[in-house]
Amino acid sequence: MSEIRLYVTTTEKDAEAILDLMTLAFEEDDLAIATTEIDEKKDIWEASVYLMGNVEHEVCGRLADALKSGFGHLSIHREVIPDIDWIAKSLEGLKPVRAGRFLVHGSHDRDKVQPNDIAIEIDAGQAFGTGHHGTTAGCLEMIEQVVRSRRVRNAMDLGTGSGVLALAVRKLKPVPVLATDIDPIATRVARDNVRRNGVAEGIMLETATGFHSTVFRKHGPFDLIIANILARPLMKMAPQLAAHLAPGGSVILSGILAAQRWKVLAAYNGAHLRHVRTIWRNGWVTIHLDRP
């Protein structure tokens, strides 16, 4: 089932007022709502509500009702948010990928590794994460910066896929890493990959949905938490993720389209984390936040 965005186009001032109306109308429904700047010079903004296709009719009716008080003249538009086929994305390219000092390559490209590279060997397979996607590459770059500049004594990689990001942390620094995924196939693939890269003893793999496992409490709190999932689940997880972060710790988030970044930042600011830096890659953003 696809995700739908219902939105109206308006000015910045009216978008704020509409956001308040939407908040009132949908606060019980757990629907994401947002305003986005479309054209700064012309003062064009969009106010949107995101929902799953099965409730579209009902939500559209309630949105129209909410807009009646002052904004009934605005047309409601709809956009289908494309489903992302993560596996197909990860198979997009099989050439080695460079991100910072990391070189992510398949077994057929071992001869491409240069003396100063930090090589991560991953064959494209049943789990996402060969380094070709902008989110993975952005996380790799950010991991290098954070691990070099901050005190990282342990780390966690939520939604590990192929295990590429957990491998990156462990290859930079011999700290314990907990890597989890909702998908048991991904955890199996990641286990093969950490063995193949010779770092199996430092990376603990677990199948878990979000933070629903005792394993997080047992191994946390963490100095570094990385989660490359998608904006919506990341926003929902903000309080739990922050609760597993050690004082002074860092969070790296990705899987976020550029237009979604404000919503995600708002959710994490609400969990008392502070924005440090954003990396942009192919329309996706990777965000570093910390706990001051």
Ligand SMILES: C[S@@+](CC[C@H](N)C(=O)[O-])C[C@H]1O[C@@H](n2cnc3c(N)ncnc32)[C@H](O)[C@@H]1O
């Ligand atoms: C975009 S892939 C990222 C893979 C890898 N970390 C990377 O950066 O290339 C997202 C991964 O998160 C997993 N995932 C999605 N929702 C999750 C959840 N609620 N809890 C744990 N893992 C989840 C998916 O199964 C998938 O393997």
